[in-house]
Amino acid sequence: MVWSERQRRMLQEMGIRLWAPVAADAVADPSPTAAPAPAPAPANVRLSPAPAAPGAAAASQQAESNDDPGDDPGRAAAIAQLAWAPLREAVAACTACGLCKERRQTVFGVGHPSAHWMIVGEAPGEQEDRLGEPFVGPAGQLLDNMLRALRLTRADAPAAQQVYIANTLKCRPPRNRNPEPLEMARCEPFLQRQIELVRPRLILAMGRFAVQALLRSDQPIGKLRGQVHRYQGVPLVVTYHPAYLLRNPADKARSWDDLLLAAQVADEASQAAATAANVKLA
Numbered sequence: 422m423v424w425s426e427r428q429r430r431m432l433q434e435m436g437i438r439l440w441a442p443v444a445a446d447a448v449a450d451p452s453p454t455a456a457p458a459p460a461p462a463p464a465n466v467r468l469s470p471a472p473a474a475p476g477a478a479a480a481s482q483q484a485e486s487n488d489d490p491g492d493d494p495g496r497a498a499a500i501a502q503l504a505w506a507p508l509r510e511a512v513a514a515c516t517a518c519g520l521c522k523e524r525r526q527t528v529f530g531v532g533h534p535s536a537h538w539m540i541v542g543e544a545p546g547e548q549e550d551r552l553g554e555p556f557v558g559p560a561g562q563l564l565d566n567m568l569r570a571l572r573l574t575r576a577d578a579p580a581a582q583q584v585y586i587a588n589t590l591k592c593r594p595p596r597n598r599n600p601e602p603l604e605m606a607r608c609e610p611f612l613q614r615q616i617e618l619v620r621p622r623l624i625l626a627m628g629r630f631a632v633q634a635l636l637r638s639d640q641p642i643g644k645l646r647g648q649v650h651r652y653q654g655v656p657l658v659v660t661y662h663p664a665y666l667l668r669n670p671a672d673k674a675r676s677w678d679d680l681l682l683a684a685q686v687a688d689e690a691s692q693a694a695a696t697a698a699n700v701k702l703a
């Protein structure tokens with residue numbers, strides 16, 4: 422396969438080595454010295470704060486222990502009614518599972534509130550817990566490179582270019598252990614509401630726990646990638662988590678294929694939205 426100049430630039434941004442028979446001087450140098458420079462620190466995009474809303478308090482109160490079922494059937498319904506500011510407030514005050522005890526802070530999400538692309542990761546790590554933003558550190562830099570390859574960004578930009586990024590869990594599991602099912606279940610209404618508010622044209626689910634939460638599937642990423650799924654009607658593409666790719670660089674090429682599929686689906690969704698808008702105007 423012969424890569425176009427644009428595709429070669431995109432692959433270089435992701436640090437993907439080219440195996441295709443392209444001209445020698447056009448092949449990305451896989452040596453560490455040729456790796457793309459780390460992306461500049463992303464703009465810390467925040468939604469504007471608002472006064473406390475009654476629903477926020479109701480949504481954040483719950484059992485503080487994973488041993489206490491404390492299920493409140495009204496909690497998910499309350500969260501489903503929240504606008505952005507009270508939703509953020511509810512997450513910040515949430516004690517619905519035991520993860521609240523060891524967190525430094527919750528990690529809500531960043532990006533355009535009406536982004537066309539929504540990126541869903543897994544759970545905050547040490548740096549995210551410290552900084553309050555998802556996907557920071559080396560995995561975040563790789564994600565930024567992947568986004569840049571698609572002409573997307575987490576920094577301030579129009580909805581078609583600026584993504585929205587959220588994790589499945591809003592609090593860091595101690596010592597980065599795997600999330601427990603009950604923790605994921607109690608946190609899920611927050612992510613659901615974020616997706617409802619953003620109403621993205623495409624969801625990119627990165628990593629096993631994001632996929633489990635959104636697709637209710639225990640199948641490995643390798644079995645689920647390469648096809649278009651749906652989450653509440655929104656097209657969803659599955660790919661590897663950037664932290665996994667840092668440990669398994671050979672899978673970056675597969676991840677690139679996933680990004681191309683996601684870009685194609687997002688383009689089709691945008692064309693359909695434009696056609697529908699034109700029909701309305703006619």
Ligand code: SF4
Pocket residue numbers: 512515516517518519520521527590591592604607608
């Ligand atoms: Fe609440 Fe989610 Fe944090 Fe658990 S992980 S305390 S459900 S915000």
